[in-house]
Amino acid sequence: MTTESVGSEFSRALKKRLESSKRSFYFLTRSPLATIGLAIVIFYVILAIIGPRLAGGNPSVMTAYPIYHGQPIIFNPIPPFEYAKFPLGTTIGGYSIYEGVLKGARVDLELASIIVFSGALIGTVLGSIAGYKGGALGEAIMRGTDIFLSLPYIVLAVAFLTVFGRYESVMIESLILIWWPTYTRIVRGQVLSVREQKYVEASVAAGSSSLRTVIKHIIPNSIYPIFVQISLDFGNVILTLASLFYLGFTFAGPGFAEWGNLLSRATSAGTGGAALESYPWAVTIPGLVILIFVLALNLFGDGLRDVLDPRMRR
Amino acid sequence: MSEILLKGIGIRKYFPIRGGVSGRTLGYVHAVDDVNITIYKGETIGVVGESGCGKTTLGRVVLDLIDPTTGALFYKPNESEMSQLEQLYSELTSGGARELKKEEKKILNTTKDNIYKSRRRKKDFRSRVQIVFQDPVSSLDPRMLIKDVIFEPIKINGIPVEGENDNGKQKRVKLRGDAATKYILDIVTEMGLNEDHLFRFPHEFSGGQRQRIAIARAIAVKPEFIVLDEPTSALDVSVQAQILSLLKTLQQKYNVTYMFITHNLAVIRAVSTRVIVMYLGKIVEEALTDELFEYPIHPYTQALISAIPIPDPNFRRSRIVLSGDVPSPANPPSGCRFHTRCRFAKEICSTEEPKLKEIRTGHVVACHFAEDILKTESEHTGIKKISEIAI
Numbered sequence: 001m002t003t004e005s006v007g008s009e010f011s012r013a014l015k016k017r018l019e020s021s022k023r024s025f026y027f028l029t030r031s032p033l034a035t036i037g038l039a040i041v042i043f044y045v046i047l048a049i050i051g052p053r054l055a056g057g058n059p060s061v062m063t064a065y066p067i068y069h070g071q072p073i074i075f076n077p078i079p080p081f082e083y084a085k086f087p088l089g090t091t092i093g094g095y096s097i098y099e100g101v102l103k104g105a106r107v108d109l110e111l112a113s114i115i116v117f118s119g120a121l122i123g124t125v126l127g128s129i130a131g132y133k134g135g136a137l138g139e140a141i142m143r144g145t146d147i148f149l150s151l152p153y154i155v156l157a158v159a160f161l162t163v164f165g166r167y168e169s170v171m172i173e174s175l176i177l178i179w180w181p182t183y184t185r186i187v188r189g190q191v192l193s194v195r196e197q198k199y200v201e202a203s204v205a206a207g208s209s210s211l212r213t214v215i216k217h218i219i220p221n222s223i224y225p226i227f228v229q230i231s232l233d234f235g236n237v238i239l240t241l242a243s244l245f246y247l248g249f250t251f252a253g254p255g256f257a258e259w260g261n262l263l264s265r266a267t268s269a270g271t272g273g274a275a276l277e278s279y280p281w282a283v284t285i286p287g288l289v290i291l292i293f294v295l296a297l298n299l300f301g302d303g304l305r306d307v308l309d310p311r312m313r314r
Numbered sequence: 315m316s317e318i319l320l321k322g323i324g325i326r327k328y329f330p331i332r333g334g335v336s337g338r339t340l341g342y343v344h345a346v347d348d349v350n351i352t353i354y355k356g357e358t359i360g361v362v363g364e365s366g367c368g369k370t371t372l373g374r375v376v377l378d379l380i381d382p383t384t385g386a387l388f389y390k391p392n393e394s395e396m397s398q399l400e401q402l403y404s405e406l407t408s409g410g411a412r413e414l415k416k417e418e419k420k421i422l423n424t425t426k427d428n429i430y431k432s433r434r435r436k437k438d439f440r441s442r443v444q445i446v447f448q449d450p451v452s453s454l455d456p457r458m459l460i461k462d463v464i465f466e467p468i469k470i471n472g473i474p475v476e477g478e479n480d481n482g483k484q485k486r487v488k489l490r491g492d493a494a495t496k497y498i499l500d501i502v503t504e505m506g507l508n509e510d511h512l513f514r515f516p517h518e519f520s521g522g523q524r525q526r527i528a529i530a531r532a533i534a535v536k537p538e539f540i541v542l543d544e545p546t547s548a549l550d551v552s553v554q555a556q557i558l559s560l561l562k563t564l565q566q567k568y569n570v571t572y573m574f575i576t577h578n579l580a581v582i583r584a585v586s587t588r589v590i591v592m593y594l595g596k597i598v599e600e601a602l603t604d605e606l607f608e609y610p611i612h613p614y615t616q617a618l619i620s621a622i623p624i625p626d627p628n629f630r631r632s633r634i635v636l637s638g639d640v641p642s643p644a645n646p647p648s649g650c651r652f653h654t655r656c657r658f659a660k661e662i663c664s665t666e667e668p669k670l671k672e673i674r675t676g677h678v679v680a681c682h683f684a685e686d687i688l689k690t691e692s693e694h695t696g697i698k699k700i701s702e703i704a705i
Binding site for chain 1: 377379437440441443444445447449452453454455456457466467470471528531535
């Protein structure tokens with residue numbers, strides 16, 4: 001055989017894969033809601049990539065403009081569409097909401113990716129062990145997940161931030177600690193069913209080691225529900241982050257470009273509910289940004305679930 | 315007799331039945347109960363019996379896919395192992411079918427350890443045996459291309475080449491790249507598939523094609539022994555015939571030994587050289603195929619053979635109809651396990667368990683009245699007729 005035929009082999013294999021993902025994409029686009037969700041998610045991802053560049057300056061810190069055109073605007077936020085410099089208005093402290101939204105996209109998506117993907121990775125590994133090996137070790141892992149699932153997540157994060165200090169790493173670690181058990185459960189359930197399939201036994205009969213069997217057969221066949229969970233959890237993590245920042249459990253200064261922090265600026269002067277009456281845009285715009293993203297992720301996640309379920313496809 | 319490929323003695327496999335909140339063991343399913351099996355090189359040994367009689371479990375134990383509860387397995391036993399085996403075997407048979415003593419279990423377990431528990435030997439064993447499953451849908455990984463499915467055992471074990479290693483093991487080479495592609499292509503062409511099929515996923519094939527792929531995967535490493543676990547049961551009759559003839563061709567070409575597990579007597583008749591009949595985890599009759607079909611002695615075998623459909627509307631015969639269901643393997647009947655449904659059953663059958671006795675040359679039966687049955691039905695008129703017409 002010549003190298004050319006090997007090359008064609010690769011291209012053919014690649015073509016097959018492409019066709020298969022094309023088909024998946026086609027099925028996804030059959031659902032209008034999922035398509036809208038996907039479009040919005042893609043828009044946010046693009047925003048996260050180019051947003052900070054559009055806004056300029058430090059990519060994770062908002063610039064404060066205490067005085068604009070000679071007027072102090074720290075406690076008198078400018079409404080949207082009034083000045084070209086602040087297209088979405090400003091909030092307490094003289095921060096531009098437009099800038100906060102753009103920079104916050106990257107900050108939030110970055111934090112959420114770290115937390116969700118770490119959680120998914122830990123969950124997949126532990127879930128596969130618990131499902132494939134079972135026994136006392138599996139039982140121990142599952143009881144561990146039960147313990148972590150029973151903890152209210154905001155409370156755990158607040159406790160961690162209080163005890164270990166307000167650092168970015170503490171917040172990320174505490175949230176990972178909260179997020180892995182869901183994945184462990186899902187993966188274990190999948191592994192338990194895949195493990196009994198004949199192709200797993202055939203692979204064992206061919207002399208495949210446990211580790212190889214798990215990596216080559218069990219995980220590829222049980223990982224798909226994880227993708228759905230990841231897409232849904234992205235939204236949940238961003239909501240939790242926003243809640244923590246809103247409650248004041250921050251690890252950075254008031255100018256930190258995070259959507260929850262941006263939202264909480266509006267009430268940071270101690271005005272509380274009055275903020276909604278005097279400058280509603282400062283609360284609703286960051287709120288809407290979060291809402292639309294979480295909603296889009298949920299729509300996309302539901303669509304993804306349908307696509308990845310082979311029974312729905314045939 | 316030709317060379318012994320695999321020998322198992324006193325094989326039992328009990329599956330625990332767990333229940334209650336604490337998951338304690340309530341009892342055991344006696345899937346395989348005290349089975350001695352010898353497989354000779356180059357033969358096709360048929361294992362037949364109805365659902366739940368333990369034939370699949372036996373196949374899995376023989377391949378060491380599950381650990382037997384007790385029992386020793388020997389793959390290509392050497393002289394010293396053989397003598398040890400013979401001694402144990404005679405001790406066991408003289409004591410009849412009884413629970414193994416603690417020391418005996420220990421001996422059996424240590425012999426087993428010597429064979430299988432050493433990692434190196436286990437890996438060597440794995441590279442020499444393969445399995446083909448009944449269900450061609452679940453036996454292929456749905457997310458792998460056919461090329462990868464067939465390549466998997468080659469990747470793990472390599473393929474055997476001429477000559478031996480220093481330590482007496484088979485010499486094997488691992489193929490890569492172009493050589494591997496070419497090798498796989500040769501194999502699938504032999505199976506009646508073509509190059510284009512290699513780049514498809516399993517769900518794009520029909521049942522018969524998938525079974526061909528499963529066979530290709532098994533034969534790719536040129537094994538010495540393949541367990542065929544009902545390989546044709548999920549296929550329609552025309553495809554069954556193709557698969558059976560393919561298996562025969564492969565056996566001649568690669569000189570491989572088959573253990574053919576099925577409930578289909580017609581298939582057994584067509585492919586196997588020797589047949590084991592199992593009932594509720596025990597071997598009830600064992601003989602060469604022609605011998606068994608011409609002179610079935612055990613009442614259970616007779617009933618099975620009389621149930622083979624005969625494509626001749628004018629042929630009348632006396633059917634032996636078994637009444638009742640198979641008793642639960644969790645609580646097998648005392649004495650002879652078949653006595654609840656046997657037409658010859660007498661008192662002794664429910665109290666004493668019959669041992670396997672050689673009634674004719676190479677024809678072993680576990681029945682108290684085997685000689686009587688053979689005498690009274692010596693003409694075997696009806697049954698002989700069946701054996702001539704069937705197939």
